[in-house]
Amino acid sequence: MIPRLPRELQFDDKIPVYWAGGHVFKSRFFDAFSTTLPEGEKFFIVSLRQFKDELTRPELQQAFKDFARQEGAHGMLHNAYNARLQRQGVDIPAIDAFLKKFFALHTRLLSPRMQITLTACAEHLTASMAHSILDNDSRLMDGADKRVRALYYWHAAEEIEHKSVAFDVMRDIAKVGYVPRVVMMVYLSVLFNALVLPLVEHVLRVDGCTRRERVQYWTQGLWWLFKPTRGGFFRDLGAHYLAWFKPGFEPWAAGELKGYDAWLKSYAQHGDALAAGEETHAQLAKAA
Secondary structure: OOOOOOOOOOOOHHHHOOOOOOOOOHHHHHHHHHHHHHHHHHHHHHHHHOHHOOOOOHHHHHHHHHHHHHHHHHHHHOOOOOOOOHOOOOOHHHHHHHHHEEEEEHHOOOOOHHHHHHHHHHHHHHHHHHHHHOOOOOOOOOEEEEHHHHHHHHHHHHHHHOOOOOHHHHHOOOOOOHHHHHHHHHHHHHHHHHHHHHHHHHHHHHHOOOOOHHHHHHHHHHHHHHHOOOOOOHHHHHHHHHHHHHHOOOOOOOOOOHHHHHHHHHHHHOOHHHHHHHHHEEEEEEOO
16 A cells, blocks of 8 residues: 555636536535545544554554545545635535534544444445445446546545455454444445435535426436446446455455556556556556
């Protein structure tokens, strides 16, 4: 794992509001997801930090440090991105305040073992999304603004790099078994939609969309999310996500991706997430 902070990514108001090739729901779905990340990343780091003194293996100690630095960078960049949303009228301070209370409630109600389990589940979900983003079959970022695409390629690459850290702590240190991690994943899956989808509605209302327009966008969006063929958001990440429910699941069983390898090579060459994003997308398009 290599912690990176691509300060070259700037999110000014020249980025189209509907940056995902004009797809209103898709753009606002990822925007809504972005609003949850800064507070979520803080929770993930804190949940692992509670086991810091029990990380006796040097490689796991280093993995935790790299995990914390990567997640901290994700929070910083998504804060910068969310500032763009705030300029559009999205109530970012209110969302942050709600999420702080939301995660504080989970900290109070859940034991450290269950907090790390929730984090491991969330990391698996984001790793599933990362695999889909960097998979030439899903073409998830086709038509996207290059700056937003670069943000998600960078984020996806680092999610793949640290996808086993929380899982290893949950299994090897917290000694959480199969049933609790499956139950928590079901909870997290419901929670993800319960948080993100209302935020999509909030953003569409901020956009000034009429009720009729919102019905139209939701109809298109729900089809994009749930359609059972290639290009359906949940369908494309489904196989990776469902692997969690196998009793012998290992995070690295799915291996890495050519998209990840291409991004890593390009970033190492240029040291620039924007250039790496464009080169990676070109290679994914060529391989599709």
